Amino acid sequence: MADDSLLDIGPTSVGPTADRLYAAIVDQIIDGGLRPGDALNEVALAERFGVSRTPVREAVQRLAMAGLAERGARRSFRVRRLPPAELGDLLEALCEIEAVCARLGAARMSEVERQELEACVREGAEAAAAGDGEAYARLNARFHQLVFDSARNDHLKEVAGQLRVRAAPYREAQFRQTDRLASSQAEHEGILAAVLAKDPDAAQAAMMLHVASSSLNIRRMLDPSAPKR
Numbered sequence: 445m446a447d448d449s450l451l452d453i454g455p456t457s458v459g460p461t462a463d464r465l466y467a468a469i470v471d472q473i474i475d476g477g478l479r480p481g482d483a484l485n486e487v488a489l490a491e492r493f494g495v496s497r498t499p500v501r502e503a504v505q506r507l508a509m510a511g512l513a514e515r516g517a518r519r520s521f522r523v524r525r526l527p528p529a530e531l532g533d534l535l536e537a538l539c540e541i542e543a544v545c546a547r548l549g550a551a552r553m554s555e556v557e558r559q560e561l562e563a564c565v566r567e568g569a570e571a572a573a574a575g576d577g578e579a580y581a582r583l584n585a586r587f588h589q590l591v592f593d594s595a596r597n598d599h600l601k602e603v604a605g606q607l608r609v610r611a612a613p614y615r616e617a618q619f620r621q622t623d624r625l626a627s628s629q630a631e632h633e634g635i636l637a638a639v640l641a642k643d644p645d646a647a648q649a650a651m652m653l654h655v656a657s658s659s660l661n662i663r664r665m666l667d668p669s670a671p672k673r
Contacts, residue, residue: 549594
């Protein structure tokens with residue numbers, strides 16, 4: 445589930461119901477239930493969550509302010525499609541931030557946190573072997589969150605969380621391609637090995653390789669003519 449504190453865009457007028465709706469819709473975007481271009485229909489969302497249209501409207505407007513929604517036809521909203529150049533910039537920034545978090549985490553993780561990361565990678569191996577992209581996507585999100593948390597830097601964690609949410613619809617979509625599961629899992633195992641060895645340089649390099657590989661895969665998924673790794 446999304447950590448709403450990482451998505452804070454400043455004071456808003458939304459109430460508790462709108463806040464919950466906002467968090468629920470963000471979760472669906474992260475989990476792939478809502479994809480770029482999907483409509484955010486007020487009536488449909490109100491019926492789904494059993495509320496009036498007013499908190500739905502407030503939640504969707506907040507999504508727009510966070511850069512996750514955009515205007516569609518007839519004054520409606522939809523999950524925002526990032527232009528290729530903007531998506532490229534976003535993935536480049538995420539690569540640098542996550543690599544720094546991995547570097548710090550390798551030095552600062554407690555033994556309990558290292559064991560949690562190891563267990564997450566082990567579960568990921570099972571999901572990848574079973575070809576379960578949905579389960580793997582959830583474990584992938586947990587893996588990266590554990591790395592963010594281990595950096596012990598609230599500012600880095602906040603920035604990393606915001607970037608992750610904006611990139612989530614594209615990053616998680618790649619796990620519907622079964623060939624990406626195995627390569628992503630191998631990259632996670634490389635990061636884990638560096639973390640368990642308490643080697644910050646190796647952890648940073650392994651995470652940078654992982655996110656760069658993910659970025660190339662996303663480009664290839666959106667544009668089959670893009671260069672392959």
